[in-house]
Amino acid sequence: MAHVIDDETIDYVGILAKLELDGEEKEKAKKDMAQMLDYVDMLNELDTDSVEPMTHVFPVNNVFREDVVTNGDGSEEALANAPERKENQYVVPKTFI
Amino acid sequence: MSLMNLTAVQLGQKIRAKEVSVQEAAQASLESIDAKEDRLHSFITRIDRKKVLARADEVQKKIDAGELTGPLAGVPVAVKDNMNTKGVLTTAASHILDNFVPRFSATAVERLEQAGAVIVGKTNMDEFAMGSTTETSYFGPTANPFDTTRVPGGSSGGSAAAVSGAEVPYALGSDTGGSIRQPCAYCGATGIKPTYGTVSRYGLIAYGSSLDQIGPIAKDVSDCAAILETIAAPDEKDSTSIRRDSYAFTKSLTEGVKGLKIGIPRDYFGEGLDPEVKKLVLAAADVLKSQGAIVEEFDLSLVQYAIPAYYLIACAEASSNLERFDGVKYGYRTKDYEELHQMYKKTRSEGFGPEVRRRIMLGSFVLSSGYYDAYYLKALRTKALIKAAFDKAFARYDVILGPVAPTTAPKMNSSLADPLKMYLSDVYTVSVNLCCLPGLSLPCGLASDGMPVGMQLIGDCFREDNLFRAAYAYEQARGPVVSPFAREEAAK
Numbered sequence: 001m002a003h004v005i006d007d008e009t010i011d012y013v014g015i016l017a018k019l020e021l022d023g024e025e026k027e028k029a030k031k032d033m034a035q036m037l038d039y040v041d042m043l044n045e046l047d048t049d050s051v052e053p054m055t056h057v058f059p060v061n062n063v064f065r066e067d068v069v070t071n072g073d074g075s076e077e078a079l080a081n082a083p084e085r086k087e088n089q090y091v092v093p094k095t096f097i
Numbered sequence: 098m099s100l101m102n103l104t105a106v107q108l109g110q111k112i113r114a115k116e117v118s119v120q121e122a123a124q125a126s127l128e129s130i131d132a133k134e135d136r137l138h139s140f141i142t143r144i145d146r147k148k149v150l151a152r153a154d155e156v157q158k159k160i161d162a163g164e165l166t167g168p169l170a171g172v173p174v175a176v177k178d179n180m181n182t183k184g185v186l187t188t189a190a191s192h193i194l195d196n197f198v199p200r201f202s203a204t205a206v207e208r209l210e211q212a213g214a215v216i217v218g219k220t221n222m223d224e225f226a227m228g229s230t231t232e233t234s235y236f237g238p239t240a241n242p243f244d245t246t247r248v249p250g251g252s253s254g255g256s257a258a259a260v261s262g263a264e265v266p267y268a269l270g271s272d273t274g275g276s277i278r279q280p281c282a283y284c285g286a287t288g289i290k291p292t293y294g295t296v297s298r299y300g301l302i303a304y305g306s307s308l309d310q311i312g313p314i315a316k317d318v319s320d321c322a323a324i325l326e327t328i329a330a331p332d333e334k335d336s337t338s339i340r341r342d343s344y345a346f347t348k349s350l351t352e353g354v355k356g357l358k359i360g361i362p363r364d365y366f367g368e369g370l371d372p373e374v375k376k377l378v379l380a381a382a383d384v385l386k387s388q389g390a391i392v393e394e395f396d397l398s399l400v401q402y403a404i405p406a407y408y409l410i411a412c413a414e415a416s417s418n419l420e421r422f423d424g425v426k427y428g429y430r431t432k433d434y435e436e437l438h439q440m441y442k443k444t445r446s447e448g449f450g451p452e453v454r455r456r457i458m459l460g461s462f463v464l465s466s467g468y469y470d471a472y473y474l475k476a477l478r479t480k481a482l483i484k485a486a487f488d489k490a491f492a493r494y495d496v497i498l499g500p501v502a503p504t505t506a507p508k509m510n511s512s513l514a515d516p517l518k519m520y521l522s523d524v525y526t527v528s529v530n531l532c533c534l535p536g537l538s539l540p541c542g543l544a545s546d547g548m549p550v551g552m553q554l555i556g557d558c559f560r561e562d563n564l565f566r567a568a569y570a571y572e573q574a575r576g577p578v579v580s581p582f583a584r585e586e587a588a589k
Contacts, residue, residue, distance in 0.1 A: 017416060018438075020445075036459055043402060044475075082427065093436055094435065
């Protein structure tokens with residue numbers, strides 16, 4: 001079945017992906033996504049009802065270590081590439097408007 | 098003959114034997130890069146000459162003092178630009194990181210430096226490793242050293258071109274769905290994506306965390322083994338890194354293929370595969386057979402489902418990994434904004450290129466409420482089936498042999514217009530990442546258009562030894578594959 005991505009869906013994806021899409025780009029994104037979904041629908045040919053989703057190929061176990069500090073104060077390193085900083089902090093624009 | 102026509106191991110031997118100084122090796126690389134970069138554009142960042150030579154001097158002193166004795170001591174290297182290098186611009190070929198200077202190095206880079214490597218630059222790639230041609234780079238494309246009107250492949254296209262073009266003896270690449278193996282095939286280089294967890298991912302800018310692995314791109318199989326021995330190790334800083342029973346890759350090289358069981362999946366040689374590629378890959382299998390390997394055809398099954406499963410998983414992981422690029426902590430921030438969310442959206446829309454945006458959107462969609470089961474979990478269930486198919490194959494065979502890519506390198510500007518078609522060309526490589534398997538790519542001849550063709554050897558998890566055995570035995574029979582740029586270097 002051919003997928004159709006409507007404006008509401010692509011706007012929602014824009015919110016999730018934190019991307020701003022203008023008119024033309026939005027139309028292209030709708031088409032691209034519909035095309036990819038049509039393609040991946042191929043997976044529905046496979047009966048996977050009795051198959052567990054495989055998140056890890058190798059068995060994963062907790063790995064414990066002593067909680068010992070090995071690094072010093074990295075704040076200067078962490079802030080060195082910040083687009084905007086004030087003393088020891090990142091500066092962000094207004095959060096509540 | 099130039100020093101840049103030697104393999105990394107050969108050059109390392111000459112340096113240790115004092116036939117060549119580390120400075121001379123570094124100079125040869127810098128000069129080769131100077132002579133070729135306007136045609137190849139393998140590099141995003143070339144490290145300042147004075148800094149390279151100072152580093153060469155430091156390494157020479159350590160070799161002279163007997164502190165550095167390994168095979169790569171003093172050998173110049175290039176590093177893909179998605180691996181952090183302390184104090185050196187690291188962009189992942191993206192506008193959003195085009196001013197990012199890391200304050201630490203990736204573990205793989207650190208291990209090379211501890212072994213005496215001299216880094217000469219950071220190589221071009223598809224933006225965030227998303228692409229198969231190196232054309233999605235914010236910094237423009239790289240050319241193929243066999244034909245500059247063609248792409249070098251991707252995403253590690255800059256690393257493969259730099260090695261094939263004799264700008265450096267070897268380079269590091271990363272492979273999420275074929276990004277080491279496919280550019281090696283297109284450029285006539287040799288590379289291996291190791292078993293997942295073999296090389297630490299700490300400091301590698303993440304694309305698909307369950308799929309990404311760092312590996313070597315080199316001129317031959319011996320180099321790949323020596324480089325992998327140097328960079329592979331468990332790492333406290335990467336919780337998915339694994340402590341292997343053995344890291345002795347070079348000792349497998351000369352074990353020969355007598356009795357080695359090689360399976361050829363019929364479903365890798367069907368529709369879509371260029372007949373010339375098919376012929377050359379099968380001829381390589383015959384060479385191994387003549388050396389005593391047992392070669393059989395078999396049906397792997399599920400091959401056509403690997404790409405949809407891969408793209409769903411890779412895009413889902415990418416959408417999560419790339420959330421961190423928000424204009425707050427590092428990288429690009431949009432100039433014009435009023436509030437936080439608008440700043441995020443504008444920064445990301447301006448900072449990411451079209452292919453990256455496309456994959457983030459698909460990933461966000463398939464992870465969203467209401468679609469998660471139908472797409473993301475379905476892909477993970479399919480992955481389990483594909484893994485079971487490989488388990489079955491490896492119960493019978495030591496090595497699976499097939500093509501790397503369906504064709505030789507495409508012309509520039511012919512791939513990006515149809516993303517789905519570009520994704521389909523990854524059909525032989527993505528399963529290896531989904532299943533955490535090791536995969537080695539090496540040249541098996543030239544097609545009638547003069548372009549190299551690669552063959553792929555796939556092993557069971559932790560069985561790189563079988564790949565090195567088969568690849569080395571074949572390579573001895575094949576002889577060198579040399580690009581026009583490498584011949585130009587040799588004529589100097």
